[in-house]
Amino acid sequence: MHKDSARRYWTVLLASCGTILAVAYISLTNGIFDMTVADVMRTLLRIHPVPEHDLVIFDFRLPRIVIAALVGLGLGVAGAAIQGITRNGLADPGILGINAGAGAAIVIFMFFFEGQISGTGWLSVMARPLFGLAGGLGAALLIYIFAWRGGKLDPQRLILAGIAIGSGFGALSLYLSLKMNAQDFEMATVWLTGSIWNANWDYIVSMLPWLLIFVPVIMRKSTILDLFQLEENSVKGLGVATEKERSILLLSSIGIVSACVAVSGSIGFVGLIAPHIARRLVGIHHYRVVPLSGTIGMLLVIVSDFIAKTVFAPAELQVGIVISIIGVPYFVYLLFKARA
Template sequence: MRKSSGCRTAAVLACGVLIVFVAVYFSLTNGTFDISVINIVKTILRIDPQPDYDLVVFDFRLPRIVLGAGIGFALGIAGCVLQGITRNGLADPGILGINAGAGMTVVLFMFLFQGTVQLTGWLGVMTMPLFGLAGGVAATVIIFLFAKQGGKLDPQRLILVGIAMSSGFGAVTLYVSLKMNPQDFEMAAVWLSGSLHGANWKFVAALLPWLLVVPLLIWWRSHVLDLFQMNEDSVKGLGVAVEREKKLLLLLGIGLVSASVSVSGAIGFVGLIAPHLARQLVGLQHKHVLPVSGVIGMAIVVISDFIGKTLFAPAELAVGIVVSILGVPYFVYLLIRSRK
């Protein structure tokens, strides 16, 4: 494992940001309506603006790209937090059932308030993350309760319980969605696949407060995540309030997951892949791993969304499906490696 260093982390972050910008360039310029980079720049800088370009860039492509980048950043950091707390490299918001729990409560919100709240309006968009947070917290409490053995968290039981609970939450979500009226069911079906198709600036605004506050709080407690890699008794011996710190970091991680799920649906495996790649690139210290994991998550989602909307054109494949196609083989590889 490589040793962490500020210079190495800065170089990796610079490369990661460059990859994201390249993916953004292709996403902005390519599609059913191709636009040259010069026209993109003119449109963004408001130089001789054209209505057609304004519609494509500001109403369709740019909010989708910004939302995808924000979701990837959030899921990358959340996965890093979960793996740090559980000391389990296979931990991921999707695999542990947190995505499914948050998704279930968001679908319940859609079902209960259909016809009374404009789900794509400001009230609906800003309220859904709170419902997602409640579902994510409830799912985590249940999963951790069943995953404990002898008063301690068993990493293997955690994965098994998470997969089982994820199936249960998914069944409830499907049942509730089938009870919706046709219009809301169509919206829920697209959303459940982990799609950025309906991205708009309201969704970006709903996610933005979580991205501005929560990652900074997690990074501020990054040294605690480093300590969690030791034996729990040793950490307590250092004077760390283990349970309090775990609950705080877990709540922050679930907050990021829930906010992401509420605006895009469940996008799995980003929180699994990004932290692993980050640790291979910059080492084990979480003050280095967290930002790198976030940038890698951004790159995964933006690139996957570009693949989903161009490779199968004129049809479109949801970003959640594309990431799963990439993530399942990686998960199997990690599972096999962990058994050696």
């Protein structure tokens, strides 16, 4: 039985990775400026490079695909962790208000610094993720204050507090965006709906450290996430420092989500859908659910971004809108299933 479940896990994981590569290839070769396989290979391998092909691949399409993959990975992993912490399958970073807190901080950054800090050093690259992290931590602190009850963190109050805090930060973001000039308002509006059209290599460099630090932390804590599905007293009886472990997992999730929001805006539902699909495919053990949630999140965002940039070309949808079109019906389905 164990061998069958392990075989199933590796089959699903490899199939997901293969599908990601196939969709990435399609996205790389298709668009307003179509390219052949030979064109792409020659450009990537630097065989008789053509400036136009270099521009399309290295400045526009490849950074966008990489950003979509990293954002999907981060949101999927963070969503699995948050659902494990709260023991609630309807929880995700957006519902908990972490997206809204990080988003509000970045709108403040756009409002005061017009979206950038002068210079080309690490400060200019890392400024937006750092603002996002500060906003995510601020939202988490407020959620902690309201969700703390009887000397411990109440998972149900956590969600209710997150919805309320998220609404407040969303209102703050809207108020500040209305105070911007027309150009900055348009940029903030597009970003708030979830968009990676302005992807570049600096954005990739700015979010990689957060993913490299926090994703392994959550994966190493996957056994703790399994234990959190038990009653609180049972978990403590097994010798687990519940508040410490919950704080580490929650802070790791906030770091990941803040980095993702900093480069892509508030993309919802990925952290909700990916863990559900992963659990349906490989079971409830988090050492399998967490990495598979990451790969499914990657696939969701890459596919949604490809749809967003091609369906109404040359006009373009925001990737957050496409994912919402997929996510809202799935969320309603989960609500009805939970009631049943």
